[in-house]
Structure formats: C-alpha cells, structure tokens
Amino acid sequence: MSKKQVCSVDEVAPGTSLRVELEGLPPLAVFNLDGSFYIINDTCSHGEASLCEGEIEDGQVECPWHNxxxxxxxxxxxxxxxxxxxxxxxxxxxxxxxxxxx
Ligand code: FES
Structure with missing residues (x-):
C-alpha cells in the first residue's frame, strides 16, 4: 500500500475544495468538511467539469455544468x-x- 502526499491541511479551508494533480492519477478534488478531509476524482463522471468549481452543501458537491x-x-x-x-x-x-x- 502506498501513501501519496496530496496537500497541506492549510490549503483547504473548511467548506472548500482544492484541485490537485498528482503523477499517475486523474485530477483530484480534496474537500474539507468541518475539518475532515475527503478525496474524490475531480472530473465529473458525466462530462469534463471540475467538481472543485461546484457548490458544496450538506456533504454534497454540485457539478457546475449540469448540476x-x-x-x-x-x-x-x-x-x-x-x-x-x-x-x-x-x-x-x-x-x-x-x-x-x-
Ligand atoms: S458534467 Fe457534471 S453533470 Fe454534466
């Protein structure tokens, strides 16, 4: 099992996200939900939108393109x-x- 450094906690304020590119992986979206961090793929599974540009609400992110x-x-x-x-x-x-x- 490998462990890759993605960003510092200071780069992602609570309620926000950060797009990160790491070698060998698709673009990542790092979310801070009340101090807990989550990482999912940034590129929407429906199209090419960046979910880091979407609204965050109730533990959900809304795609900026087709919602x-x-x-x-x-x-x-x-x-x-x-x-x-x-x-x-x-x-x-x-x-x-x-x-x-x-
Ligand atoms: S690209 Fe995200 S919903 Fe269409």
Missing amino acids: ARFCIKSGKALTFPAVEPQRAYVTEVSDGMVFLVG
Missing part, C-alpha cells in the same frame, strides 16, 4: 444527469498534511 450532485464522502452520484460515481480514495491526515492511501 448533478455527488456525495463527497463516498463519491456516489445522487442526482441526474450523472449516474456513475466519482472514485473515492482513502484519505489520511498526519503532521498537517493530507495523504491519499492506496
């Missing part, structure tokens, strides 16, 4: 037109840094 909503914790597609989930990654925080595990 599909996804669960930030699980990546599950909750509303049309998206039906495929976003890949969700195991996330770990230590020493002020956010890591992707897997």
Whole structure:
C-alpha cells in the first residue's frame, strides 16, 4: 500500500475544495468538511467539469455544468444527469498534511 502526499491541511479551508494533480492519477478534488478531509476524482463522471468549481452543501458537491450532485464522502452520484460515481480514495491526515492511501 502506498501513501501519496496530496496537500497541506492549510490549503483547504473548511467548506472548500482544492484541485490537485498528482503523477499517475486523474485530477483530484480534496474537500474539507468541518475539518475532515475527503478525496474524490475531480472530473465529473458525466462530462469534463471540475467538481472543485461546484457548490458544496450538506456533504454534497454540485457539478457546475449540469448540476448533478455527488456525495463527497463516498463519491456516489445522487442526482441526474450523472449516474456513475466519482472514485473515492482513502484519505489520511498526519503532521498537517493530507495523504491519499492506496
Ligand atoms: S458534467 Fe457534471 S453533470 Fe454534466
């Protein structure tokens, strides 16, 4: 199991997200929900929109293009037109840094 450093916790304020590109992975969206960090793929499963540009509400992110909503914790597609989930990654925080595990 590998562990990749994604960003520092200070870069993602509560209630916001950060788009991060790491070698060998699709663009990632890092979310801070009340101090807990979650990572899912940033590119919407319905099109090419960046979910980091979407609104965050009640643990969900709304795609800025066609308004599909996804669960930030699980990546599950909750509303049309998206039906495929976003890949969700195991996330770990230590020493002020956010890591992707897997
Ligand atoms: S690109 Fe996200 S809902 Fe269409």
